[in-house]
Amino acid sequence: MKSESQTNWAARFAAFLVVCVLVLIGIGGLVTSKGAGMAVPDWPTTYGYNMFLFPISQWHGGIFYEHSHRLVASYVGFMTLILTVWLWFSESRRWVKWMGLAALVMVAIQGLLGGLRVTLFKDQLGIIHAALAQVFLCWIACLAFVGSRWWKCVQPSTSEMVVSRSIKPSFVVASVLVFAQLFLGACLRHQHAGLAVPDFPLAYGKIWPPTDSTFIETINQSRTDVRDFKPITAGHIHLHMAHRIGAILVLGAILISSLKARQGFAVGHGLRSLANFWIITVCVQVCLGMVTIWFNKPADIATLHVLVGAICLVTGVLGSLALARLSFPATDLIRSAGGSTSNPQIATV
Amino acid sequence: MKLNPSLLVVAAVLTTLQAVSAADIVGKITLKGTPPAEKELPLDANCGKLHPASKPTTRFYITDGKGGLADTFIYLKDGLTGKTIEVPAEAKVLDQKGCEYSPYVSGVQTKQKLAVKNSDELLHNVHATPAVAGNKESNQAQLPKSKDLVYSYDNQEILLRFKCDVHPWMFAYVGVVDHPYYAVSAKDGTFKIANVPAGEYTLEAFHRKGGKVTQKVTVGAGNATSDFSFTVPAAP
Numbered sequence: 014m015k016s017e018s019q020t021n022w023a024a025r026f027a028a029f030l031v032v033c034v035l036v037l038i039g040i041g042g043l044v045t046s047k048g049a050g051m052a053v054p055d056w057p058t059t060y061g062y063n064m065f066l067f068p069i070s071q072w073h074g075g076i077f078y079e080h081s082h083r084l085v086a087s088y089v090g091f092m093t094l095i096l097t098v099w100l101w102f103s104e105s106r107r108w109v110k111w112m113g114l115a116a117l118v119m120v121a122i123q124g125l126l127g128g129l130r131v132t133l134f135k136d137q138l139g140i141i142h143a144a145l146a147q148v149f150l151c152w153i154a155c156l157a158f159v160g161s162r163w164w165k166c167v168q169p170s171t172s173e174m175v176v177s178r179s180i181k182p183s184f185v186v187a188s189v190l191v192f193a194q195l196f197l198g199a200c201l202r203h204q205h206a207g208l209a210v211p212d213f214p215l216a217y218g219k220i221w222p223p224t225d226s227t228f229i230e231t232i233n234q235s236r237t238d239v240r241d242f243k244p245i246t247a248g249h250i251h252l253h254m255a256h257r258i259g260a261i262l263v264l265g266a267i268l269i270s271s272l273k274a275r276q277g278f279a280v281g282h283g284l285r286s287l288a289n290f291w292i293i294t295v296c297v298q299v300c301l302g303m304v305t306i307w308f309n310k311p312a313d314i315a316t317l318h319v320l321v322g323a324i325c326l327v328t329g330v331l332g333s334l335a336l337a338r339l340s341f342p343a344t345d346l347i348r349s350a351g352g353s354t355s356n357p358q359i360a361t362v
Numbered sequence: 363m364k365l366n367p368s369l370l371v372v373a374a375v376l377t378t379l380q381a382v383s384a385a386d387i388v389g390k391i392t393l394k395g396t397p398p399a400e401k402e403l404p405l406d407a408n409c410g411k412l413h414p415a416s417k418p419t420t421r422f423y424i425t426d427g428k429g430g431l432a433d434t435f436i437y438l439k440d441g442l443t444g445k446t447i448e449v450p451a452e453a454k455v456l457d458q459k460g461c462e463y464s465p466y467v468s469g470v471q472t473k474q475k476l477a478v479k480n481s482d483e484l485l486h487n488v489h490a491t492p493a494v495a496g497n498k499e500s501n502q503a504q505l506p507k508s509k510d511l512v513y514s515y516d517n518q519e520i521l522l523r524f525k526c527d528v529h530p531w532m533f534a535y536v537g538v539v540d541h542p543y544y545a546v547s548a549k550d551g552t553f554k555i556a557n558v559p560a561g562e563y564t565l566e567a568f569h570r571k572g573g574k575v576t577q578k579v580t581v582g583a584g585n586a587t588s589d590f591s592f593t594v595p596a597a598p
Contacts, residue, residue, distance in 0.1 A: 047530065048527065048530040049527055049528075049530065050527070051487070051489055051501050051527040052487060052527040052528045053487075054487050054489070054501035054502055054503050055503065060485070060503045060505075061503070071485060073406060073407075073408050073484075073485075073528070074406050074408070074409075074528035074529050074530075075527045075528045075529070075530055076485075076528050079527075131501075134499045134501070217598055228598060230573070231595050231596070231598045232598050234571050234572070234573060234595040235595055235596075235597050235598055237398050237401065237420065237422055237571075239401055239403060239404060239420055239530075239531050240530050240531060241523065241525070241533050243491075
């Protein structure tokens, strides 16, 4: 029982870590939105200082965002270390222990990627860094979920199992589409090509914009942003248009999945609520995307677009996981995971 | 003292030859059309204090109001093949003052030193972002009153961008060419490329927003004149 209580607290700790990771993603988003990714040219030091001893008086301009990102990232790394050790010694399910260890490896790789992006001047590393952040967020959220009382205790009814099995594929597909869309978004953001097409719903006044060299040259000559980003290319325009098409696909996939869940589960059921939340989230996300274009990509709106995208993804992943959990009787799942069915909490539910 | 007449003749011939074999290219850059309004730079509090009177703006089209266009980089694009060109010993200087780079557009010869200084009481990071292979990207911190950062580039690049990520509105553009025959137009649009050896050249004028224009120019005994005209591009 002591171990069970400890893992419940570990799950709560993981849930808190999810919030911390969201904050970290938000600050990371601001770093890119503000174009401050290279404001601290050295790593792991900060202007030659130990990162934790860099004087606050020097935190101005782009340094504020980049240095804050590094400090919060260090905090998240430390919290992940605590979670990993905690799970290793308190968790009875071996696969959860290994999930904890994988989280630690992931956060270490993530930190390394962030540092190398600065020292090697590689936008590509920034894109991978952004994508891995989303994976890490989902991973920690899953750790919190599989440690929850609901996960351990729920006894799905036969009808729940049938509905869950039928809805699960559409949730998984929608979640994969959301991740692909976030990856496209990361590619756009890290090449500062979010406004490669500056109008919406049309694209340079057309359904599909031209991308010949004369047109591209005109675009670049006409850009008068205070920050001089690298020139727009035809590839940036195609990427931007792919992101728009991706938005339609994601919106459709989430609406279909969520409406199925609303039909399949009764009022008050957790998955019905999650489906409602997912619909709201994706609608907000689409609106943020449009506002980002219409208002010339304000840093706070563009960052909010990243953050709501992350919430959209984690909602889909947790929904998929919940449906997977409801697709099998509790005893089957525990046996397949190598656990014991003699757990009194499960037996009493 | 008695002068040797033959020496005098040789000296006179050499002087004449030098005058004939090198001359200046002068001209004016003009802009047609109405440029977009410049935008106020979003200075932070520290940089704002350095500009109490008026906030600086972007420098897309700096004109004299009479058609003259500044900050155009003009250089000999070709025609120098076979001519021996030495690398100047003195360094060109790029300053950071008032949270802006100065000059905004300048030139440097390949392998010549470019010293970047920080005249501000603020920290900057000097981030060189070349796009031509062989010119190395670098990003270095520069504390107030610290020594100059010195750069040099092996390959021609029109224009190589310097930026500060701490103050993301700070940019400078440096034309890197294989020879000393370049100029940047003044606010009234005029320019002068001095002591160009006699010959036929292609002269290119490059403006960051206006694009580029090339002309043939022949340098002989007297100064050559080449005027360029740019048109504000229509919005796509």
